[in-house]
Amino acid sequence: MxxxxxxxxxxxxxxxxxxxxxxxxxxxxxxxxxxxxxxxxxxxxxxxxxxxxxxxxxxxxxxxxxxxxxxxxxxxxxxxxxxxxxxxxxxxxxxxxxxxxxxxxxxxxxxxxxxxxxxxxxxxxxxxxxxxxxxxxxxxxxxxxxxxxxxxxxxxxxxxxxxxxxxxxxxxxxxxxxxxxxxxxxxxNHIDVAIPYSDASINRSKYAAKASTVLAGTAIKLRDSGKIPxxxxxxxxxxxxxxxxxxxxxxxxxxxxxxxxxxxxxxxxxxxxxxxxxxxxxxxxxxxxxxxxxxxxxxxxxxxxxxxxxxxxxxxxxxGVPKDLKGAMDFSRRNPFDFEKWAVTRIPGFAPNAVQRGDGGIDGRALIFGAEKERNLCIAQVKGGKQSIDSLRTFFGMIASGKAAIGVFITLEKWDTPSVKKCIAQAGTLQVGTKEYSRLIMYTIDDHFHGVEPKIPPLAHPRTGQAFQAELAGQSRSFFQHQ
Missing domain, CATH: 3.40.50.150 (Vaccinia Virus protein VP39)
Structure with a gap:
């Protein structure tokens, strides 16, 4: 313990x-x-x-x-x-x-x-x-x-x-x-949870008392001690x-x-x-x-x-959560669905998908802050086991068809074969403000443990929709660097 x-x-x-x-x-x-x-x-x-x-x-x-x-x-x-x-x-x-x-x-x-x-x-x-x-x-x-x-x-x-x-x-x-x-x-601890008597209660006590000396004492006692809820x-x-x-x-x-x-x-x-x-x-x-x-x-x-x-x-x-790549690999084998949720939330701003069966290959979503609605959705897919180029091409197809502005493909370790590089090149780029971003981004859990974050546009906070604070991302990075 x-x-x-x-x-x-x-x-x-x-x-x-x-x-x-x-x-x-x-x-x-x-x-x-x-x-x-x-x-x-x-x-x-x-x-x-x-x-x-x-x-x-x-x-x-x-x-x-x-x-x-x-x-x-x-x-x-x-x-x-x-x-x-x-x-x-x-x-x-x-x-x-x-x-x-x-x-x-x-x-x-x-x-x-x-x-x-x-x-x-x-x-x-x-x-x-x-x-x-x-x-x-x-x-x-x-x-x-x-x-x-x-x-x-x-x-x-x-x-x-x-x-x-x-x-x-x-x-x-x-x-x-x-x-x-x-x-x-x-x-x-009855004294620690006592709540003050209301003025009405104190006044009723005064009214009920018969002598002025009792009146004053009772009022002070009520006001100082309060009552147990x-x-x-x-x-x-x-x-x-x-x-x-x-x-x-x-x-x-x-x-x-x-x-x-x-x-x-x-x-x-x-x-x-x-x-x-x-x-x-x-x-x-x-x-x-x-x-x-x-x-x-x-x-x-x-x-x-x-x-x-x-x-x-x-x-x-x-x-109970992975603190290194070896732990993440073990986690992905023991509990693949929970691993997917955990892996998606390594990128501040992303939220796990609501459904993990029949999800169409989408394990998480995020929204680009300030982008137009037609160009603000980011999707993520997690591969905890052996990845295949067919899976990547299917994921790339969702981006190419316009279903998402950007896609992040998350693997445990680096994967950069010629076929992967070809998919990234075919996906093209997205202009957000004055910066240009690849529409297909490869990210690894190994990157995460080394404090490397994916190069993605500013994301909206998953619950408020406001700009996700940069310091939250920094906390995620520094925490795991010091484990």
Missing amino acids: KKNTLYYGDCLDVMGKWDDNSVDLIYLDPPFNSKANYNILFGTQRDGGDKNDLAQLTAFTDTWEWDGDAEKRVDLINSAIAHPAHRAIRAFSEIYPDGSGMLSYLSYMAERIAAMHRLLKDTGTIYLHCDPTASHYLKIIMDEVFGKQNFRNEIVWSYPASPSTTTKDFPRKHDTIFRFVKTQEFIF PTVWQDIQQTYRYRKEHLGYPTQKPLALLKRIVKASSNEGDLVLDPFCGCGTTVEAAHSLKRDWIGIDISSYAIEVVRRERMKDLRIDLA
Whole structure:
């Protein structure tokens, strides 16, 4: 276990390598089984363009299916009588006897919640953030794993309702956060999370008091101490209300929410774990409050958002991502789809394709900043294994046909045969401002590790559409040079 580190990978695999009773506080905002794919559209819809023309970035997929892996997972828990979620999953198997996406999801969560119980110290607390899709089932799993006696709160985080297009339901305006402890020796810093009483509350207290001396004392006491927030939190707005904080990441939670949780259930120097860290709100909250932290996420894109944007002023250690060419080669063999996503994001401004099967040979997209719509799309293709000239020619055909202004062909190592050079020459050049760029660009992961960036025009930021800051590219280069 390495503190103050971002881990790339499945949290179950990562947590399985750590010692028992090693974490003080766990907050998780996992997938909700919402049956949604959280994609980010980026770019602009100028001149009445169709939004389908915009590039997309898949942050994560929250659609669960009953498949062979799910069946094995459920069978394993059902046959393991000592597994802390055994009874819960057996009961859910009766509810869904033929399997379902929900049972797949719940067995996935049961494995990971059990691992978190093992890691949590006896004085520790865990906060599970969820929504009504599966909160009732998740509460049962938490009761089984942590014990019903260790349930402390069901916190309702209430926020303004989004505009509703239906007249058949009440608009949803809250999430649920379950707070469990491991034993009754838990930490709870009630003074640190106290919120001031309103003037109206103080005035009511004055009105109720009978003597002027009591009046003054009561008013001072109320104003100095404040009150512990009740279990309905209405004073913290969603992230989009704070543009400075907003990173454009789907499901991003506000910093104030995580600061309250971290203050309440940990002390300075304690270790805070977020096993589904996303864009890193928990990481920032823990760091700002002088706690150690660990963030885990299965999305290389999420890890990059934390490192390049949220914590851009710090040098953040990474684990589970390639740090040299040999590691990248191994990564491409073990997990080719994740390797493609990772390789595309080595070029600041590029975003992975939303679909990785049947993608027509496109693994990532970017937009040239300031270029006309007809000449602003850049595409990328990644070849982690053995490349072929036929693949390059097919990719070149997309550029030649006008489907993209520029194409970047990414390989692990240098590839510059006469056939490759011929394709590059046939692709021609593109004028952007006063500079000329090749329309077919060869780039290698080896280049990346040596701090060499592809010669491409200025790109738009993947989420804001604004000019991508040059210093972000520099951070990417300098980080890997110092590993």
